[in-house]
Amino acid sequence: MDSPNVAWLLTSASLVLLMTPGLAFFYGGMSRKKSVLNMMMMSFSSIGVVGVLWVLVGFSVSAGDTVGGWFGNPGSDFGMQSIFQSGVDATELDGSEFDLILAAFGATFAIITVALISGAVADRMKFSAWLVFSALWAVLVYSPVSHWVWGGGLLSSDYLFADMTAPQDIAGGTVVHINAGIAALVLALLLGTRKGFGKEPMRPHNLTLVMLGAALLWFGWFGFNAGSWWEADVFAAQIWLNTLVATCAGMLGWLLTEKIRDGKPTSLGAASGVVAGLVAITPAGLSVSPLGAIVLGTIAGILSALAVGLKYKLGYDDSLDVVGVHLVSGLWGTIAVGLFATDVNAFGDAGLFYGGGASLLVSQIIAAAIVMVYSGVMTLIIGLAIKYTIGLRVPEEVEVSGIDLAEHGETAYEEAV
Amino acid sequence: MDSPNVAWLLTSASLVLLMTPGLAFFYGGMSRKKSVLNMMMMSFSSIGVVGVLWVLVGFSVSAGDTVGGWFGNPGSDFGMQSIFQSGVDATELDGSEFDLILAAFGATFAIITVALISGAVADRMKFSAWLVFSALWAVLVYSPVSHWVWGGGLLSSDYLFADMTAPQDIAGGTVVHINAGIAALVLALLLGTRKGFGKEPMRPHNLTLVMLGAALLWFGWFGFNAGSWWEADVFAAQIWLNTLVATCAGMLGWLLTEKIRDGKPTSLGAASGVVAGLVAITPAGLSVSPLGAIVLGTIAGILSALAVGLKYKLGYDDSLDVVGVHLVSGLWGTIAVGLFATDVNAFGDAGLFYGGGASLLVSQIIAAAIVMVYSGVMTLIIGLAIKYTIGLRVPEEVEVSGIDLAEHGETAYEEAV
Amino acid sequence: MDSPNVAWLLTSASLVLLMTPGLAFFYGGMSRKKSVLNMMMMSFSSIGVVGVLWVLVGFSVSAGDTVGGWFGNPGSDFGMQSIFQSGVDATELDGSEFDLILAAFGATFAIITVALISGAVADRMKFSAWLVFSALWAVLVYSPVSHWVWGGGLLSSDYLFADMTAPQDIAGGTVVHINAGIAALVLALLLGTRKGFGKEPMRPHNLTLVMLGAALLWFGWFGFNAGSWWEADVFAAQIWLNTLVATCAGMLGWLLTEKIRDGKPTSLGAASGVVAGLVAITPAGLSVSPLGAIVLGTIAGILSALAVGLKYKLGYDDSLDVVGVHLVSGLWGTIAVGLFATDVNAFGDAGLFYGGGASLLVSQIIAAAIVMVYSGVMTLIIGLAIKYTIGLRVPEEVEVSGIDLAEHGETAYEEAV
């Protein structure tokens, strides 16, 4: 990293922070009127809880001195004191001043990953249980996994991939989307279905809010993806352009699927297709060409549009489709890197369709599988621990009368009578 | 362009992309409750359709090898493959890496220009017809016109203005606003008036959404205008400042007109005045001084406030006032450059009031007129072709019961009963 | 300032401009349905009025040639003509081109400071009175105070603090928050309480809008705080990170206070805690470490959560808690600098807890006190002048039937019947 562009990173970090409120609106709009505040509070509280924890200890676990590749030593930089000190002390520019910026940027990733999970638990999770879950999961799941992939840990070429092609995940297909998607699935299963699931429609209470959320997510995602390259150069531009067109294609893929299957393209479909496209391009932005991004995005839109119906068939109440969108498109994007990575790839290796053979594809699948297993098991342990201590779920009456009133003492909208 | 600032361009491109959802909220809030989703879907689908088409072919038509100044060869860079390749291949920084960024930036302009038109067709255009229209118009109208003005084509000093003062249009007064404004007028005429037009009030269903849209438009417009200079230097700052004060003045001009004419300054007026000011300063940001920007913006606010009433008198149903705002203030801003361009103008020539004589004014008018004619005729041809094939308009019952339900199978808000 | 980063400043200025609409949504959501438009119009009109005035004369009063430290000569740069001219004329980069950017950036600060005050006068201030007030206050209060603190005036080391430790206020704890907070208090007292104050609940009509406002404020505040350092370097990153964690902590502090006092953490509390944290870190971002920021933010959240109840006890109708949030957390943040400023402080002096002794603390308190007195007295004079000329308050019937209809001729939402 010889010419880090600080302006772009500060901008990117701001953009990524905006994504979590964006997610709050995306999820909040899809909720029912009586639970929109609780849904939004899960995202907002993630910012509060994970932000503080990241500074205190999460950053150390993610980027601190590695303990055998498993995680960073949590004591390596309590409160970011040493990175702060060395950054602002630096009399000459030696790169150490840049670390502080990256540490700050990293906080926003931890925050949104945790918040993503909340879509699976709409209407029924105790707020206290959510707070505890988000704190534990951020430190015990997100931070180690990010250490493996980005901190020179297990899934880097220093460890597991020492003799294999290194997997490519520029902005977090594994660390963010597969990780959060599998956690969402496990938590939805632990919580059980909502009263009326599969019978009542439970339709979005405000689709303009959903569209607003999708818009802010997309906007912020440019920082998420193109900021992850840490430089404001041509590769950032490549990622930016891919983040644009894969998402355009994801929207079209979803709308097309709806048109064929249901007869009508919906606005919820457009918003969801946007997110599916964004998820899929996340690991792939630096690996593929614009044409590759269009194909990848289109398929992501189609796959996720088909996948969101699964929960009714399989009976898990992934309320706002974290699994169908983030897990499915996250897996697809991660695997697609193994297919579509070009031969002018800044990372080095090309994928199957660009003459690179199957080795990158294999590595991508291995990395994805390991994250799924770890995240799934850890989420189960954390979830069970909460279930048998403070409890996970609100009483049934609360679900009927509305979780906003019970957990927050508020209703979202002034009613005339 | 010797020191392109990539960070600012990536930021600007992100800002401009946000404008189209911003427009969706601006227009959506002005719609009736039963057609807000369709209105927003016209903007969102423009992002999807035009974004993909731009990469495939639109960019080539706009910036590819010119065919006699008329348009770029559509085959010059299919899928942006060559610009992508040369950008990421560049071992030394020779400027070619910068092209990829500009190509990406350009996509966001094509997208919003198409989306702007949709304000004229509220409540009554078939969604399929809109999709076809937006695709054709982007490639056959937007791309060639941008080639003329910014791609060294017809309206550059290589062709028509070889022996005349070159017109000044830093960010798209002609390419974006006049172009979209005239297309909106033609399409509104082709579609005919809505049932109840001029009799029922058809008032905005949510003015907070309108304000949100105006806010996001303004925010994004800083990238639109100040990013169009491609450098983060004092001229970008000049444009930024002018984009601020012209818009402030546009708001005040509109509110003043309302206060005098109607007795009350409205929030819809404030939001509309903001947009009028932004439209007017678009071509002029690099040409005028801050004082010039204030005068220009104030007059834009007044002119557009007066112009939006015309549709009732003349009988065309430009539903959300694309003509009154974008065409009128776009023309005004383009002409005003010929009046207020200063003598410290980075482009070179001053306007009538700053000692530059009438030659710039004449060029501005010629450029505007040519774009109006081309865009008007082409929109008519495309519109008629759609009308006599798949049809332009939904049945009358659908207009009464609401286009959201008929075209998208959704209603925007959960109703209690 | 040897390497100003223009890209970051243009981005920051855009971010800060977005804060005022963000404030409009934050305040608007807290209003009742019948006065949301008026509330939002007070913010929007501040942008219009103050933006134009800043260019004409405010900038000169703030940053022009000082008149004995009291204010800049209002005639020093009418219409920013000379700063514009020298900026765009500069053939070599000598820094003068940078001044134009800072002048533009400054406009956004003046705008939001004025808009902040409007939260205290919800539902009952004549719109014309607000327009006059905002114009006078911007020029007679904001501009001189910003001159004192940032323009080398009274509160700089050239005057009052020539022989004392210079106070530290990187982004406006005194100039913006204490200044606006005290003005809000005085104006609320002058206007008197709303009909039904303390009896009717007057609950927020739309909490999702409040959350949106808080989100946009936070997003924009990164530009506000980290942009105020004028460089995109490690110190900007320090401020960025502190702006993140102090705000996270502010949210948690407020929610904790609610949980203990009321039994339930609310979404209004989360949004308010965010703002309290942001206010408190505003003067302190460059002075404290991340750990210091967490402590400072937590206490801000607690203090403001306790303070918002005061108005019922003391009987002033600070409708949307400008005093409880901005004055209280603004004072706390300003004082906290005297306690928590670290010894690696880019400003130079450490605070009480970091071995710097009490001298910085004393200076912080003196600066805060002087701003409070000046702002309070001037607001009283301006307010009284308006009261006894055009009048401050709408008639009681208007308050009952709704100020939106009476002052703007509009209602925010389409009603079905």
Next chain:
Amino acid sequence: MKLVTAIIQPHRVDEVRAALEAAGVKGVTVSEAAGYGRQKGHTEVYRGAEYTVDLVPKTRLEVLVDDADAATVTEAIVSAAQTGKIGDGKVWVVPVDDVARVRTGEHGADAL
């Protein structure tokens, strides 16, 4: 006196109001309602799952009239609201013991 209540299609309100004015009725109370009946509702699609909203929006009008006017007013409403399509609604008449005008405290026919 009688209370005439009508459940009609929302887009016929203006016509009915005009007819009532023509019939000399000076006041009406209006509210939102929704109905089940022979008329079917509509289908919405969310995430691939279709569901039926079988409540159809209607508008309720209530008019207090003198006994003598009940039949005329009923007819006026029926003919103004009629489109001939299923779902046009119902009108019914209920006996009223007493009416009072709040502003004046007047009772009976004077209060209308």
Next chain:
Amino acid sequence: MKLVTAIIQPHRVDEVRAALEAAGVKGVTVSEAAGYGRQKGHTEVYRGAEYTVDLVPKTRLEVLVDDADAATVTEAIVSAAQTGKIGDGKVWVVPVDDVARVRTGEHGADAL
């Protein structure tokens, strides 16, 4: 039994409710309505075009009472809702054949 229905100004609901409690009425059903009448609506302005909203928001109260209480309750509502301005509303009384309490299935006066 009787059903007393009142259409009143929305901002008088609290006063009327207090009056009803004072009169010993234990339950009330409330809903939103809007009215045309002598009272004029208001004017809104959009993009320079004025238009009149002539429906004025009102609140409807419904109270089931014993025959004997109908007159007292009517008077209680009238006097609590009265502001003396046009648009104060109407109160009317309708005979009721039967009332049932859903929770218990009780009928008649016991069900009130």
Next chain:
Amino acid sequence: MKLVTAIIQPHRVDEVRAALEAAGVKGVTVSEAAGYGRQKGHTEVYRGAEYTVDLVPKTRLEVLVDDADAATVTEAIVSAAQTGKIGDGKVWVVPVDDVARVRTGEHGADAL
């Protein structure tokens, strides 16, 4: 004919509607309401200040029936809406002089 009006808990609407269909009733008009009664409302908290919302949301159903069916329909509603908790609501029956179907202009029992 009779008009049966029911004020019930919103979450019992589907059950009641099914019961009405089983009882052969073809049409219903539904609207939103809110009630005071024995059932208490809830408490909301804003900026540390608690306040009570004592109106509880309810749904109103109106069914026009033949005289003969009034009792059956009333019972059908009562049993379908019953949860046994305070706040289950009320059902009442009012005599109707006449009913008209707007679409056809039919009167009386044919209009139901």
